[in-house]
Amino acid sequence: MKKKLVAILLTTAMVTTGLTGCGSSDSSSTSSTATDTASTSTSASTETSSTDASAGTDTAAIDTSEHVVITYMTTGGAPTNGATEEMLEQLNAILTEKVNAELSIYYIDWTDYLSVYNLTLAQMDGTVDLVGTASDWLDAWPNVKNGAFLELSEDMLKTYAPQTWASVPAENWDLCKYNGEIYLMPEDNYAQWTNHGYAYRLDWAKEAGLENGVHSWEDLTTYFKYVKEAYPDVIPWDSDGTQYAQMVSGWISSHSNYVSIDGLNAGAMWGGTKDDLYTVYSPYMTDTDSLVEYAKMMKEWDEIGVWKTDVLNNTASDNREDYKIGRVAAEQHHTQTWTDLCSHKPGYTIYEDDEDAETGFFYFGEETQNVVALSITHGAMAVSAASKNPERALMVYDLLRNDPDCYKLINYGIQGKQWDVNDEGLRIQPDTYNKDTDAITTNFWWGRNDDLEIKDATMNWDAIDKLYAEYDKIKINYPYGQFVADVDNIQSMINNISEIHTNYMKQISYGKYKGTAEEIVAEYQAALEAAGINEVTAELQRQFDELYK
Amino acid sequence: MGKTKTKVAKPKSGLSFWQKVKRSRVLLLMCLPAVVFFCVFSYAPMPGIYVAFVKYNYRDGIFGSQFVGLKNFEFLVNSGKLFDLTRNTILYNVAFIILGNALAIFVAILLNEMRCKWFKKVSQTMMFLPYFISQVLVGVLVYNLLNYDYGFVNSILGKLGMEKWGPYSDASVWPVLLVIIHLWQKTGYNSVVYFAAIMGIDAEIIEAARVDGANGWQKIRYIILPGLKPTFIILLLFAVGGIVKGDFGLFYNVVGKNPLLYSTTDIIETYVYRATMTDFNFATASAVGLYQSIIGFCMVMVSNFVVKKIDPDYSLF
Structure with a gap:
């Protein structure tokens, strides 16, 4: 009997190795978490007491x-040419x-x-101190809720990041709070537009008979047909x-007054x-007819051959680079990319090969003039809760964001090497500049600052300023900045809804569905309903009412 | 593996515990590394399973986080796909186990019958190689072979004036394709085990059979195949334990995130990956792991029980 028991235990061990494999990494991270928490909480408390004592004194x-x-942790591939290290030497x-x-x-x-x-x-092991984050594309709020970021008390900010504290208005700090505590330092003084759309060849659009360029989805169809x-x-x-997902939400912006809540899925x-x-x-x-129309149009695009047949398995494309050298005729991304x-x-050969070449931008929502300005937490800096030196991290950030020398070094590089200023006061690349080295x-x-920005001379400011002016006329500010949904009770539904949305929208947006447009949309909506989308809507409404009424 | 351990524990009546330990100290010492391995990597972290029942918070840790009962299991059940996913996973694994072992035995016998030494070595190496190719590369290879616009297969079909074949929009062909890919990758490796088992069969028996006038086929049928039976059953029992664990690398890299193919290719791993990687939920992922482990445990117990009923000598315990 005992033998049997031993054997059973062994079997358990065998089949659970996989599971506990991940369990083990969890538990090790827990233990380090526990100690880290202890250390941060003690440092936090000493810090507040020292802050109290030194309140009013200067830095x-x-x-x-x-x-x-x-x-400092950021997204992006690590550079290998040594130039960044050279810049860091000066900065340091x-x-x-x-x-x-x-x-x-840390890349x-x-x-x-x-x-x-x-x-x-x-990991919470103190690997990183400053964390670049974003509420709409980098899970800032989920990480706040998971305890990854340190609460930044007003005293801390006033003491260690005084310039940042002073430059961000109180109402913007309010948008960085969760449960009354500030967690993020927003990039709120930097003009940029990240509303999506299609960049396309304006000269080709004119050839296609669209004299003023592309201004609607229907124009895009004409354009793609012509290019093909x-x-x-x-x-x-x-x-x-x-x-x-971008495509369908763009379609909806272009055909309604919908304003979405960021960060839910x-x-x-x-x-x-x-x-x-x-x-x-x-x-x-609710917008069933519109979606059906969308599904039909995307089927048409698929039949035109706008994308490759196996687009859903096409991982090898490099569309943006191909656009610059004229291999493709459109790029779907945001205004900033345009x-x-x-x-x-230099290197954008379409402009050298064809002197008529021009790149236009059709922004989603153009038909209905439905454009929402960027949330200020589209870029923000947080301090890791596991940081051993949160105070110093804040001091460093304050300098990077507000000190002209540090700012130029981290954003542009070394003057005379990566950048220089021309007679008009615009930023240029020196002749010796080589992109590769x-x-x-x-x-x-996560802290760019228009007060310190030097305009880039290589940019096509005429076109850009014109579009920005147009945006400024029609935009509304992001209205839900203060809303951080409490999703504990609906997370499993949202997960399943996201999965359904992804599966169906891939088929619909690339025109790969079987059957008619009406059928696929009906099937999609039935699946959403079964996954509890109405319950989620009701729960969000309840939380909205609490906050806004 | 398990067998040696149970043998060590065999009691010698009339001796005290320490005497027994002393007597078999060499054997005990030999199995110590394995025991330590399982203690450290399987038993010690096992309390971590608890993470499947909490709302995990980085700072509070597994045992400090709030207990939420079975809530983490909810999403898998709510998705309404639990049955389809489990079915896909199990069916693929059944196909992999049965066809994989059958082909491996077949190949091992062929290798054994080969007389030309260098050809044997070369073909063995060739078959072994795919095992070392990363699944990511396998995915790229398959895509470049099969894609519609410029894939190798379709280029040839096009040149021959035949209609192009679009497997990336046809879910029905993937069960066959995936099994073929799996066999291509794993057969060389699996056949080595059987080849070694054939080598272990007493040459005298084969010699005696030949003297008695057995031909090549009879030798295989009556000596080699029965000789491989214990190896086959042990490998089978091990494989059954993992029957609800899919081969994530293969499915994720070859099928990718193409929803047109999910109906026949979505397994538990790929679904969970897609659904939980977006909100990075350890707890839900662990809940799924626990679900798979429990089913795996039951499968091993049941199949071992069945094997024991049929022939106790072949059971694991």
């Missing part, structure tokens, strides 16, 4: 006798002198960036099959309308 009173390394000389700290950069490669990003935060016929070597748009499937902001609904359930594509930069990668998108 000179802060003890910075110990030299520390502050690691300044940082050492001012706050006795130096900066190192999260773009491959599966969100998973790796979250996993790195979950007139330029058989060009793939109209070599999509990699991941833009399905990748599809941004809930929101209100411009006229009635605080009544939650999901256009994916500002780059429409500028005559001199480019720096810091991806500091």
Whole structure:
């Protein structure tokens, strides 16, 4: 009998190895978590007491006798050409002198960036101090709820990041709070537009008979049809099959007054309308006719051959680079990307090969003038809860964001090497600049500051300023900045809804569904309903009512 | 593996515990690494299963987080796909186990019958190689072979004036394709085990059979195949334990995130990956792991029980 028991235990061990394999990493991270928490909480308490004591005194009173390394985590591939290190050397000389700290950069490669990003935060072993984050594309709020970020008390901010504290208005700090505590330092003084749309060849659109360019989805159909016929070597748009959600939400913006709530799921499937902001609904359930029309149009695009036949397995495309050299005719991304594509930069051979070449932008929502300005937490800096030196991390961030020398170093590089100023006061690349050996990668998108920005001379400011002016006329501000949904009770439903949305939208957005458009939309909506989309809407409405009424 | 351990524990009557330990100290010492391994990597972390029942918070840790009961299991049940996913996973694994072992035995026998030494070595190496190719590369290879616009197969079909074949929009062909890919990758490796078992069969028996006038086929049928039976059953029992664990690498890399193919290719792993990686939920993932482990445990117990009923000598315990 005993023998049997031993054997049973062994079997258990055998079959559970897989499970406990991940369990073991969990438990080890827990133990380190526990100690980390202890250390941060003690340091936090000593810090507050010291803050109390030194309240009112200037930063000179802060003890910075110990030299520390502050690691800043950002998304993007690590550079290999050594130029970034060279820049950091200069930057660190300044940082050492001012706050006795130096900066190192921890890169999260773009491959599966969100998973790796979250996993790195979950380690909680003090690897990173400053964390670039975003409420709409980098899970800022889920990580706040999971305890990955440190609460930043007003005293802390006033003492260690005084310039940042002073420059961000109180109402913007309010948008960075969860349960009354500030967690994020927002990039709120930097003009950029990240509303999505299609960048396309304006000169080709004119050839296609669209004299004023593309201004609607129907125009896009005309455009793609023309490109396919007139330029058989060009793939109209070599999509990699991941833009399905952007496309359909763009369609909805273009055909309604829908304003989505950020950060609930990748599809941004809930929101209100411009006229009635605080009544939650999901256009994916209500706008059936519009969706059917969309499904039909995408089927048409698929038949035209806008993308490759196996678009859903097409992982090898590099559409944006191909656009610059004229292999494709459109790029679906946001305005910021377009500002780059429409500028005559070195290496953008379309402008050299064809002097008529121009890049236009059709933004989603153009038909209905439905454009929402960027949430200020589209880029923000947080401090890791496991950071051993949160105070110094704040001091470093304050300098990077507000000190002109540090700012230019981290954003542009070394003057004379990566950048220079021309007679008009615009930023240029020196003649000696070589993209391969001199480019720096810091991806500091979490505290750019228009007060210190120097306009880039290579950008096509005429076109950009014109579009920005148009946006400014029609935009509304993101209305739900203060809303951080409590999703504990609906998370499992949202997960399943996201999965359904992804599965059906990939088929619908790339016209790969079987049967008619009406059937696939009905099937999609039935699946959403079964997964509890109405319950989620009701729960969000309840939380909205609590906050806004 | 399990067998040696139970043998060590065999009691010698009339001796005290320490005497027994002393007597078999060499054997005990030999199995110590395995025991330590399982204690450290399987038993010690087992309390971590608890994470499947909490709302995990990084700072509070597994045991400090709030207990939520079976809530983490909810999403899998609510998805309404639990049955389909489990079915896909099990059916693929059944196909992999049965066909994989049958083919491996077949190949091992062929290798054994080969007389030309260098050809034997070369073909063995060739078959072994795919095992070392990363699943990511396998996915790329398959895509480049099969894709509609410029894939190798379709280029040839096009040149021959035949209609193109679009497997990436046809779910029905994937069970066959995936099994073929799996066999291509794993057969060389699996056949080594059987080849070794054939080598272990007493040469005198084969010699005697030949003297008695057995031909090649009879030798295989009456000596080699029965000789492989214990190996086959042990491998089978091990494989059955993992029957609800899918081969994530293969499915994720070859099928990718193409919803047109999910009806026949979605397994528990790929579904959970897609659904939980977006919100990075350890607890839900662990809940699924626990579900798979419990089913795996039951499967091993049941199949061992069945094997024992039929022939006690072949059971694991």
